[in-house]
Amino acid sequence: MIDVTLENFEAEVIAASMTQPVLVDFWATWCGPCKVIGPILEKLEADYGGRFKLAKIDSDEQQQLAAAFGIRSIPTVILMMNGQPVDGFMGALPEGKVREFLDKHLPEGGDADLPEEEPEVEAAPQDAGAVLEKLQHAVATDPANDDARADYVKALLQAGRPHEAAQAFEPVAGKAALERRFESLERVIDAFAFAASHEGQGDFDGRIVANKRDFEARFGKARQLIAARRWTEAMDELLEILMRDKAWHEDLARKTYIAVLDIIEPPRPKVADGQIPPDDPTVASYRRRLSSVVLS
Known part of the structure; x- marks a missing residue:
């Protein structure tokens, strides 16, 4: 686990995620749920034996980073791979749900024994x-x-x-x-x-x-x-x-x-248990461009 600031963000998150998934935990000292999810993430980093790296960002002290990621509430956890956010969730999920989240993305994931979830049926889009x-x-x-x-x-x-x-x-x-x-x-x-x-x-x-x-x-x-x-x-x-x-x-x-x-940004579809669905491609692209300029 590493504490990330504006000065080491590029090396410890962007560059590091090119070779190893980085799980970024946005938290604050006053946040009660943050004190629940934090130890769970630290335990899982050890349990997963190097399959991901945990990076913690104090959203109060690193407001520029929080703004660049569009953080609206904490705790927010974002998984970075190949220099880009690929998924995330908000709130203090139980350990089992965090494991499910990680196993969807990490190499050699262990979700084979999990029961398959029925796909949600998306509602037909309404006209404007x-x-x-x-x-x-x-x-x-x-x-x-x-x-x-x-x-x-x-x-x-x-x-x-x-x-x-x-x-x-x-x-x-x-x-x-x-x-x-x-x-x-x-x-x-x-x-x-x-x-x-x-x-x-x-x-x-x-x-x-x-x-x-x-x-x-x-x-x-x-x-x-x-x-x-x-x-x-x-x-x-x-x-x-x-x-x-x-x-x-x-x-x-x-x-x-x-x-x-x-x-x-279009309305986001409903997803399971607090997970964040993928961003709209245009929104995601322009959010990354803003981050790269602001953090450069």
Whole structure:
């Protein structure tokens, strides 16, 4: 087991996972469940005899690493292989469940004797209109349901309906400083408003050609791309800022990049006992790109 910091992350996690799976445990001293899962993971590292390495990251002391991985609650455990996250779980799972999780991925896994689980039948995808109608009904019948409201605003933004999104967001606007999901929604709503107020104004591309470090122009272009729902192009532009100045304007580029990731991330399907299903490929790719730039 090794304690990982920003300084040794590249060597102890990314590089190490190229030759040996690395199990990364995000924890904090105040977290009760962390004190339950921590000893289980340390015991299993010994029991598995080198089939994986345990790395522990204090999410309070290493906030940059926690942000790069999009950690929203702890404990969160992520398995790294070949430099990339391949699976994970949240919460203090019992030892048996952690063994099942490990045996799915580790070389010479011992899950042959485990009973086979029946595959879950995925529900047929609903069209965007039906999803919006369902969420609108949920908000109308329970205005205090923040989860439904956040999903509704997100769906409206994905559908390119910013005015309705702004109206639906207003009752929870005061929570933007307290919860990341609302902060992300607010940033994207602001991008739509910026683009609407600057329509036909500003030669952002020309300014960028003249000065690659004109971050105001790059950020303006990124917000216009967000409003056009050209999500990946917007993140590409924000990465250009981050590669040149990670802390520009009080971390504005990184925060906006994360907001776009939050908006485009699709709902995750139900899985067994707290395990984290694989990320959407686009989200996973752009999350890795952010990590590589922020941690470089």
